[in-house]
Amino acid sequence: xxxxTQTPRYLIKTRGQQVTLSCSPISGHRSVSWYQQTPGQGLQxxxxxxxxxxxxxxxxxxRFSGRQFSNSRSEMNVSTLELGDSALYLCASSIGRAQETQxxxxxxxxxxx
Amino acid sequence: xxxxxxxxGPLSVPEGAIASLNCTYSDRGSQSFFWYRQYxxxxxxxxxxIYSNGDKEDGRFTAQLNKASQYVSLLIRDSQPSDxxxxxxxxxxAGGGNKLTFGTGTQLKVEL
Numbered sequence: 741x742x743x744x745t746q747t748p749r750y751l752i753k754t755r756g757q758q759v760t761l762s763c764s765p766i767s768g769h770r771s772v773s774w775y776q777q778t779p780g781q782g783l784q785x786x787x788x789x790x791x792x793x794x795x796x797x798x799x800x801x802x803r804f805s806g807r808q809f810s811n812s813r814s815e816m817n818v819s820t821l822e823l824g825d826s827a828l829y830l831c832a833s834s835i836g837r838a839q840e841t842q843x844x845x846x847x848x849x850x851x852x853x
Numbered sequence: 854x855x856x857x858x859x860x861x862g863p864l865s866v867p868e869g870a871i872a873s874l875n876c877t878y879s880d881r882g883s884q885s886f887f888w889y890r891q892y893x894x895x896x897x898x899x900x901x902x903i904y905s906n907g908d909k910e911d912g913r914f915t916a917q918l919n920k921a922s923q924y925v926s927l928l929i930r931d932s933q934p935s936d937x938x939x940x941x942x943x944x945x946x947a948g949g950g951n952k953l954t955f956g957t958g959t960q961l962k963v964e965l
Contacts, residue, residue: 784955785952785953796950828896839945840885841902842899844897
């Protein structure tokens with residue numbers, strides 16, 4: 741089975757711009773979670789989608805949003821980018837039940853200048 | 854107090870030795886426990902998960918869970934230089950769906 745894929749892998753943006761990241765889960769997986777990883781804060785949960793509905797949300801401002809499509813692919817959007825949004829954004833997929841193992845994609849490295 | 858705590862390391866062990874990585878968590882409602890390995894510049898890779906008190910073995914890896922002490926550990930036997938990485942402990946709380954809460958990770962160095 742192919743793993744989790746994320747596009748793009750690298751992105752450079754300037755402050756104030758917006759960005760959309762994409763994640764395709766493992767075939768058959770219906771849950772997609774997003775995480776932000778920075779050297780200072782480590783790995784932090786952004787949100788989880790299951791069956792096109794947000795099932796869980798972390799403590800991030802409303803500038804961070806996401807959605808999931810009927811084929812389980814997910815996108816996350818960050819509007820009005822700030823320098824502190826520079827991070828590795830990771831997507832993880834699981835079959836769909838709670839408390840499950842999750843498998844991470846390669847990540848999108850975002851640099852905000 | 855952080856929800857999940859790990860020593861940042863680095864933890865240095867000689868090749869062939871047992872590496873012991875520890876993790877404590879604060880929420881007694883935590884139900885699922887995971888160990889991920891992350892190489893520099895790469896994404897986390899699942900090593901093991903454990904749900905019940907006791908030991909769980911998979912090859913050279915053993916996860917140990919003690920819910921009374923709110924403690925989970927990972928033992929790596931016959932450590933190899935390729936095991937050098939950051940090891941992340943993560944938990945999911947009851948009612949937390951699939952929300953993983955991570956520790957900051959322990960850097961392991963296996964020396965020749």
